[in-house]
Amino acid sequence: MIEIRELSKIYGNIRAVDNISFRVEKGEVLGFLGPNGAGKSTTMKIVTCYIPPTSGTVEVGGKDIFTDPVGVREQIGYLPESAPSYPEMTVTEFLSFIAEVRGYTGAERTRRIDQITELTSLRDVQIQIIDTLSKGYRQRVCFAQALIHDPPVLILDEPTDGLDPNQKHEMREVIRRMSKEKTIILSTHILEEMEAVCGRAIIISRGRIVADGTPRQLAAMSKYHNAVTLKLRSAAKPALMKDLEKLKGVAEVAPLAGKKDAPTAFQIFAQKGKVILQEVTSFLEKKKISVEEVYLEHGRVDEVFREVTGG
Amino acid sequence: MKHAWPIIKRELMGYFRSPVAYVFIFIFLVSTSGTSWYLGNFYTSNEASLELFFFFHPWLYLFLIPAVGMRLWAEERRTGTMEILLTLPISSVTAVMSKFLAAWLFMGLSLLLTFPMILTANYLGDPDSGVMVTGYIGSFLMAGAYLAITSFTSSLTKNQVISFILSFMVCLILVMLGWGVLTRTLVEIFPVWLADLITQFSFTTHFNGLRRGIIDLRDVVYFASIIVVMLYANVLVLDNSRAK
Numbered sequence: 410m411i412e413i414r415e416l417s418k419i420y421g422n423i424r425a426v427d428n429i430s431f432r433v434e435k436g437e438v439l440g441f442l443g444p445n446g447a448g449k450s451t452t453m454k455i456v457t458c459y460i461p462p463t464s465g466t467v468e469v470g471g472k473d474i475f476t477d478p479v480g481v482r483e484q485i486g487y488l489p490e491s492a493p494s495y496p497e498m499t500v501t502e503f504l505s506f507i508a509e510v511r512g513y514t515g516a517e518r519t520r521r522i523d524q525i526t527e528l529t530s531l532r533d534v535q536i537q538i539i540d541t542l543s544k545g546y547r548q549r550v551c552f553a554q555a556l557i558h559d560p561p562v563l564i565l566d567e568p569t570d571g572l573d574p575n576q577k578h579e580m581r582e583v584i585r586r587m588s589k590e591k592t593i594i595l596s597t598h599i600l601e602e603m604e605a606v607c608g609r610a611i612i613i614s615r616g617r618i619v620a621d622g623t624p625r626q627l628a629a630m631s632k633y634h635n636a637v638t639l640k641l642r643s644a645a646k647p648a649l650m651k652d653l654e655k656l657k658g659v660a661e662v663a664p665l666a667g668k669k670d671a672p673t674a675f676q677i678f679a680q681k682g683k684v685i686l687q688e689v690t691s692f693l694e695k696k697k698i699s700v701e702e703v704y705l706e707h708g709r710v711d712e713v714f715r716e717v718t719g720g
Numbered sequence: 721m722k723h724a725w726p727i728i729k730r731e732l733m734g735y736f737r738s739p740v741a742y743v744f745i746f747i748f749l750v751s752t753s754g755t756s757w758y759l760g761n762f763y764t765s766n767e768a769s770l771e772l773f774f775f776f777h778p779w780l781y782l783f784l785i786p787a788v789g790m791r792l793w794a795e796e797r798r799t800g801t802m803e804i805l806l807t808l809p810i811s812s813v814t815a816v817m818s819k820f821l822a823a824w825l826f827m828g829l830s831l832l833l834t835f836p837m838i839l840t841a842n843y844l845g846d847p848d849s850g851v852m853v854t855g856y857i858g859s860f861l862m863a864g865a866y867l868a869i870t871s872f873t874s875s876l877t878k879n880q881v882i883s884f885i886l887s888f889m890v891c892l893i894l895v896m897l898g899w900g901v902l903t904r905t906l907v908e909i910f911p912v913w914l915a916d917l918i919t920q921f922s923f924t925t926h927f928n929g930l931r932r933g934i935i936d937l938r939d940v941v942y943f944a945s946i947i948v949v950m951l952y953a954n955v956l957v958l959d960n961s962r963a964k
Contacts, residue, residue: 509726
């Protein structure tokens with residue numbers, strides 16, 4: 410649905426986007442992650458034909474941003490980062506304006522505005538002037554604007570920015586519900602959000618793609634992947650840690666609580682691609698060491714994020 | 721251009737959503753009639769025509785039109801709505817044209833509201849209505865040229881004050897070039913053909929015929945080409961500032 414090919418954007422001597430290529434298919438929710446200034450917004454602005462790239466191109470639904478920018482824009486609903494809207498208009502007036510420019514008139518326009526107002530929970534404020542609304546509502550007004558033409562592609566630049574936890578949850582629900590029939594790219598730096606709504610994530614740093622995969626795959630890149638956390642009933646003997654380190658597949662043992670040489674809890678890291686849980690538990694059983702808690706780590710995306718973005 | 725109408729409508733309504741429209745129309749009416757009555761001595765001129773009324777328009781537009789147009793693009797830039805507007809399925813040309821047309825229509829409306837001047841002239845004597853209509857058309861055309869310049873300067877900045885000052889300066893030069901005092905000086909300094917050429921670029925020169933009821937195609941072409949060139953420059957600025 411969206412095909413980005415060798416995209417670069419150079420501002421002066423800064424490479425904001427540096428030779429990025431990827432595809433997003435229908436039904437995919439792609440999370441765009443990266444530190445501030447990594448090039449997320451720039452890439453999104455290029456896809457929506459707001460700014461032209463320095464080189465490379467983008468195709469949306471088979472239409473090219475250079476040869477048919479209007480055709481591209483027709484298919485996209487775009488929520489810019491600052492969620493702008495005309496402050497002197499009421500919510501309904503603003504949505505009506507967007508609907509009309511998108512080519513809807515009369516009953517069709519009214520039906521769409523009604524449906525979107527309901528979907529984005531704007532019913533209570535629909536006759537209010539946008540200027541008088543809180544940040545959370547304004548964010549939703551701009552989101553509603555992006556949905557009015559039921560676009561096959563949604564580009565959302567930090568859609569939950571400025572929302573309270575309830576509104577965030579609501580927004581994610583709406584995105585998740587729409588995800589089957591649409592192609593969605595959303596940028597965020599909230600990692601739990603990515604894990605909650607995105608089927609796939611791309612991490613970019615300094616304009617380059619540094620990781621691309623499902624949230625699980627990204628987590629698996631972490632050194633915490635398959636690590637085992639142990640909590641004992643009594644302090645361990647110093648020899649125990651040495652023994653654990655010798656087990657097959659174990660990379661490192663790190664104390665978490667208690668004295669340094671006689672900890673009550675520690676974490677056992679696995680070598681890359683190895684599963685050590687079985688090994689560890691049978692060893693403990695053999696040694697008759699009583700365990701209070703065993704916990705298997707799946708990996709931590711935040712750690713991977715810091716690792717690949719060099720933070 | 722089917723997408724243009726909603727934008728024109730939104731812009732035009734926008735003036736009336738805030739006090740801007742009412743304040744502007746009030747000042748427009750007071751200043752246009754005030755100048756012709758008091759500065760132009762309309763009453764004692766013993767002439768039932770609107771020539772004196774139109775005489776001051778190039779000077780008044782100098783302030784009034786940048787005031788209307790300064791926000792056209794500067795405001796879109798400042799609030800970020802430009803990102804919404806220019807990612808809608810419309811071309812930059814449509815966006816620029818629509819916003820310009822809305823502002824121009826608003827000016828046209830303000831101009832129409834000066835109709836009591838026509839009534840007064842008719843009450844006092846027997847004016848030539850053809851001449852009056854030509855004067856109005858000329859004034860409207862000239863307003864379009866001022867507005868196109870303002871729209872262009874407005875696209876250069878997100879600051880409305882800078883936008884106002886820039887368009888004021890450009891329009892001031894275009895008015896001054898044809899101002900009697902200055903043209904006499906020009907003739908003294910430059911050869912006549914050069915002085916003539918310079919005054920040919922002035923609003924005043926081209927408006928003089930129209931306000932007296934003379935439709936010269938060259939004058940119409942002059943104002944139309946200022947509008948076209950300035951709006952084209954406006955489109956280029958919008959496209960290029962985003963490409964940078």
